[in-house]
Amino acid sequence: MDGGLSPIAATRLGRGASVSLVDLEKRFEGVGAVRGISLEIASGEFLTLLGPSGSGKTTTLMMIAGFETPSGGDIAIDRASVVGVPPHRRNIGMVFQNYALFPHLTVAENIAFPLKQRGVDRGTRAVRVKEALALVRLPGYEARYPRQLSGGQQQRVALARAIVFQPRLLLMDEPLGALDKQLRESLQLEMRRLHADLGITFVYVTHDQEEALTMSDRIAVVNEGRIAQLGAPEALYDRPCDRFVASFLGESNFLTGTVRGMETGVVVAECAGAVLRGVAPQALAAGAAVTLSTRPERMRFADALPAAPGNRLRATVTEAVFAGERCRYLLRAEDGTMLVVKEPSSATTRRRAVGEVAELAWPVADTVVV
Amino acid sequence: MTQAASAPVLLVGPLLLFMAAFYAFPVLAMLARSVTDPHPTLANFAHLAGDGVFLHVFGTTLRTAFIVTAGTLFLGYPVALALSRMRPTAATITLVIVLLPFWTSVLVRSYAWMVLLGRRGLINEALRALDLIDAPLRLLNTPLAVNLAMIHILLPYMILPIASVLRQIDPSLPRAAAGMGATPWGAFRQVVLPLSMPGALAGTLLVFVLSLGFYITPALVGGPRDLMLSQLIAQQVDLLNWPYAACLSVTLLAATLVLLGATQVLPGVRGAFRLGTR
Numbered sequence: 001m002d003g004g005l006s007p008i009a010a011t012r013l014g015r016g017a018s019v020s021l022v023d024l025e026k027r028f029e030g031v032g033a034v035r036g037i038s039l040e041i042a043s044g045e046f047l048t049l050l051g052p053s054g055s056g057k058t059t060t061l062m063m064i065a066g067f068e069t070p071s072g073g074d075i076a077i078d079r080a081s082v083v084g085v086p087p088h089r090r091n092i093g094m095v096f097q098n099y100a101l102f103p104h105l106t107v108a109e110n111i112a113f114p115l116k117q118r119g120v121d122r123g124t125r126a127v128r129v130k131e132a133l134a135l136v137r138l139p140g141y142e143a144r145y146p147r148q149l150s151g152g153q154q155q156r157v158a159l160a161r162a163i164v165f166q167p168r169l170l171l172m173d174e175p176l177g178a179l180d181k182q183l184r185e186s187l188q189l190e191m192r193r194l195h196a197d198l199g200i201t202f203v204y205v206t207h208d209q210e211e212a213l214t215m216s217d218r219i220a221v222v223n224e225g226r227i228a229q230l231g232a233p234e235a236l237y238d239r240p241c242d243r244f245v246a247s248f249l250g251e252s253n254f255l256t257g258t259v260r261g262m263e264t265g266v267v268v269a270e271c272a273g274a275v276l277r278g279v280a281p282q283a284l285a286a287g288a289a290v291t292l293s294t295r296p297e298r299m300r301f302a303d304a305l306p307a308a309p310g311n312r313l314r315a316t317v318t319e320a321v322f323a324g325e326r327c328r329y330l331l332r333a334e335d336g337t338m339l340v341v342k343e344p345s346s347a348t349t350r351r352r353a354v355g356e357v358a359e360l361a362w363p364v365a366d367t368v369v370v
Numbered sequence: 371m372t373q374a375a376s377a378p379v380l381l382v383g384p385l386l387l388f389m390a391a392f393y394a395f396p397v398l399a400m401l402a403r404s405v406t407d408p409h410p411t412l413a414n415f416a417h418l419a420g421d422g423v424f425l426h427v428f429g430t431t432l433r434t435a436f437i438v439t440a441g442t443l444f445l446g447y448p449v450a451l452a453l454s455r456m457r458p459t460a461a462t463i464t465l466v467i468v469l470l471p472f473w474t475s476v477l478v479r480s481y482a483w484m485v486l487l488g489r490r491g492l493i494n495e496a497l498r499a500l501d502l503i504d505a506p507l508r509l510l511n512t513p514l515a516v517n518l519a520m521i522h523i524l525l526p527y528m529i530l531p532i533a534s535v536l537r538q539i540d541p542s543l544p545r546a547a548a549g550m551g552a553t554p555w556g557a558f559r560q561v562v563l564p565l566s567m568p569g570a571l572a573g574t575l576l577v578f579v580l581s582l583g584f585y586i587t588p589a590l591v592g593g594p595r596d597l598m599l600s601q602l603i604a605q606q607v608d609l610l611n612w613p614y615a616a617c618l619s620v621t622l623l624a625a626t627l628v629l630l631g632a633t634q635v636l637p638g639v640r641g642a643f644r645l646g647t648r
């Protein structure tokens with residue numbers, strides 16, 4: 001759409017549905033696929049379920065859509081429980097990973113399908129199909145068959161079909177998973193634009209952390225059928241609550257050591273032969289074991305900084321790789337811990353040689369207890 | 371490419387020789403006979419068009435084939451649908467049951483129908499016990515018996531192609547339909563049914579073609595007044611009326627070939643006859 005709201009977006013009413021999952025569980029033949037997920041999704045929110053393959057994301061989405069019956073817990077949409085409501089009465093838009101376009105129907109017939117089920121007359125259907133195709137930037141494709149479209153175009157048709165009946169909730173299961181990287185990135189942006197245009201609630205499933213960080217209002221990191229952490233992308237990236245989140249969402253350096261004491265909200269610990277500080281959500285007893293986590297791009301070589309505050313650690317460079325926009329170094333601390341450092345590249349930055357002993361420095365605020 | 375193309379020819383070579391000797395040769399000889407006996411002429415065929423017996427038998431054959439095809443389609447489609455939705459173990463067991471008549475000797479099968487339909491058969495005895503009839507009904511040696519027995523035997527030919535096509539339909543399609551507001555019946559009618567048409571067409575043609583040439587079952591459970599084409603051919607061969615028998619055979623062969631040709635022309639049907647999965 002070139003400026004202005006699309007007709008579909010302009011007629012939106014009440015915008016998005018709120019979704020609430022309470023202790024949601026699903027067992028397949030006794031094996032738990034979803035093991036107690038509780039989540040409040042606000043009206044109009046873009047929420048992403050992010051997790052590795054087999055963590056229960058699809059199963060959760062299928063329960064919201066009504067294709068799977070929960071083994072326990074409750075699902076409420078707009079505060080009304082939908083457990084027991086068959087899928088065709090839930091009025092939810094859904095994009096499947098393989099798009100699930102009907103091969104025997106044209107693009108127009110595919111998109112008109114949900115309208116036909118709702119008794120919308122032929123003339124109105126044609127108008128709405130046209131609007132929906134314009135909204136996903138595929139105008140004039142009405143008469144094609146799905147097999148005549150590229151993967152990206154099929155994806156847009158699936159999206160058009162899922163929103164043409166103006167649902168208040170849109171579920172998407174890895175909708176970009178089958179596309180190449182470049183196409184994926186441009187569709188991510190379109191998806192965000194569409195979300196802003198429509199104002200409806202999006203629940204998005206992916207195992208791609210970059211996709212989740214780029215698109216979401218909030219991310220629920222799912223692991224083994226449970227939510228490991230829930231929060232805004234920046235919060236999850238800066239303050240991962242455990243080792244799983246810290247390593248699944250981006251890259252992290254872990255330093256293990258012993259607690260020496262606490263200073264208001266900050267733990268002081270002995271790690272890898274140095275005294276390091278890290279943000280601690282709760283007080284830790286002196287002598288307890290602790291793991292500190294820091295992102296590789298937040299660590300720097302101390303001698304390159306005017307004033308290096310916070311944590312300092314000596315380490316030996318074991319690998320140096322120039323990767324264009326940055327240099328990636330692998331270092332070994334005195335206790336043998338391996339660390340990754342990503343330094344922005346510049347013609348004025350001195351490249352470190354393998355075998356060189358360097359002092360690393362990074363802010364306490366970028367160090368968290370996991 | 372040449373090597374890849376010649377290898378299949380070598381592999382099917384023995385079968386081709388066999389078919390040439392035992393199928394193509396007799397068929398061609400018969401074809402020749404139908405237009406050369408007693409002398410080169412098309413009179414044998416011209417004669418058929420005005421032959422009351424032939425027209426009656428041909429009509430019976432077409433009607434039987436039509437009823438049997440419709441019967442297997444209506445009984446077979448739901449079975450195929452159920453089969454395509456079962457778990458592997460249940461599907462295997464059901465498949466064995468479906469194929470049971472297939473593996474049973476045609477005589478045993480036909481005698482089973484006699485036990486069921488005979489004057490003192492199960493059905494007559496049951497109806498009499500319920501006081502619904504006074505005298506036993508004539509069920510055996512009627513067109514009804516022929517239709518029932520043929521539907522029974524030919525059901526697998528209808529069920530298998532339909533089930534195979536149904537199984538290839540992506541299960542997320544009916545799901546997507548339901549997600550967009552289609553009732554279970556609506557999802558079936560608008561998505562599953564149209565996508566299964568190639569299988570239904572394949573089964574229909576298969577059963578129709580097989581019905582046209584059926585011989586033993588009509589001979590065993592059918593009546594003397596309702597001959598099928600192949601029974602008439604056998605009769606004429608017995609009477610050593612070779613030109614007439616040859617003519618009838620060519621007619622049957624032609625009808626079969628026309629229908630098989632249709633399988634290659636009709637869109638969608640070819641796919642159902644293709645080997646393997648898509």
Ligand SMILES: Nc1ncnc2c1ncn2[C@@H]1O[C@H](COP(=O)(O)OP(=O)(O)O)[C@@H](O)[C@H]1O
Binds near residue numbers: 028032053058
């Ligand atoms: N229909 C099913 N029957 C049995 N197990 C299933 C079924 N669907 C999913 N599972 C199992 O549940 C777990 C979660 O699956 P899923 O929700 O598909 O994960 P994800 O979408 O996160 O990759 C997996 O271990 C998977 O094998």
Ligand SMILES: [Mg+2]
Binds near residue numbers: 054057058059
């Ligand atoms: Mg999945």
